[in-house]
Amino acid sequence: MQADLKTAAALGGYAKTAITAITAQNTQGILEVQVLEPKLVKAQIQAALVDGGWQAAKVGMLGTAAVTQVVAEMLAQAAQQGMQAPVVLDPVLRASSGSALANGSDLPEVMLQYLLPYVDVWTPNLSEAEILLGQRVATQAEMALAAKALVQKGAKAVLLKGGHLPGQQVADVLVQQGTDQVLWWEEARIDTPNTHGTGCTLSTALAVYLAKGETLPVAVEKARQYVRQALEAGKKLQAGLGNGPLQHFV
Numbered sequence: 001m002q003a004d005l006k007t008a009a010a011l012g013g014y015a016k017t018a019i020t021a022i023t024a025q026n027t028q029g030i031l032e033v034q035v036l037e038p039k040l041v042k043a044q045i046q047a048a049l050v051d052g053g054w055q056a057a058k059v060g061m062l063g064t065a066a067v068t069q070v071v072a073e074m075l076a077q078a079a080q081q082g083m084q085a086p087v088v089l090d091p092v093l094r095a096s097s098g099s100a101l102a103n104g105s106d107l108p109e110v111m112l113q114y115l116l117p118y119v120d121v122w123t124p125n126l127s128e129a130e131i132l133l134g135q136r137v138a139t140q141a142e143m144a145l146a147a148k149a150l151v152q153k154g155a156k157a158v159l160l161k162g163g164h165l166p167g168q169q170v171a172d173v174l175v176q177q178g179t180d181q182v183l184w185w186e187e188a189r190i191d192t193p194n195t196h197g198t199g200c201t202l203s204t205a206l207a208v209y210l211a212k213g214e215t216l217p218v219a220v221e222k223a224r225q226y227v228r229q230a231l232e233a234g235k236k237l238q239a240g241l242g243n244g245p246l247q248h249f250v
Helices: 002-010 038-050 065-080 107-114 126-133 140-152 198-211 216-233
Strands: 021-026 029-035 057-059 087-089 157-161 169-176 182-188
Touching: 002 198, 038 065, 057 065, 057 198, 065 107, 087 198, 107 126, 126 140, 126 157, 140 157, 140 169, 140 182, 157 198, 169 216, 182 216, 198 216
Parallel strands: 057 087
Antiparallel strands: 021 029, 157 169, 169 182
């Protein structure tokens, strides 16, 4: 959430937040996670809805099936009230440290069942795509197939992030419903230990650019470039003993 708020502010957006879980974590990993009660999550989203709505929504860590269903319910309510704003879902299921951030093996299926109708673009990393699909994604060719498979399940668009693949190049792929076009972005890997929060940062940046009226491919390009600048600027940050954060205010 801290990365989300910094990203929105840095890019000229203003974020209204609904906290789904409280985590005790640092640059070395997750110590503890406490998911909030669904009714409290619902009340937070309702507070944002009745106070001017939003121009885009970013959904991150959900934690439980019950919270996921509540978020889907509120997105449906927003749509019924005429708030046809883009929705970005970063399906956070596992932290970059490897710690699980989802309670219950049914959460991926609940996400696919309840959130698909209301999400405009999913932004999974490789391990999250593997969990959602139940299959391994270990090459760029498999990335494209995985993104297409999620679209075939009903996703309107999928930006699959390939940063966890080995090699000196980093590739991301975008697949959109209703088109056979597969868009790739491939650039040199930035050598830095400070990568904590890259997924949150990218998805929030994407939501901000969509809120500003950019098309999805252009929003992806701008969001990726912002993340790369934040990674470069964050190389010298001494924020802890492990993987530090990006420099969001680059």
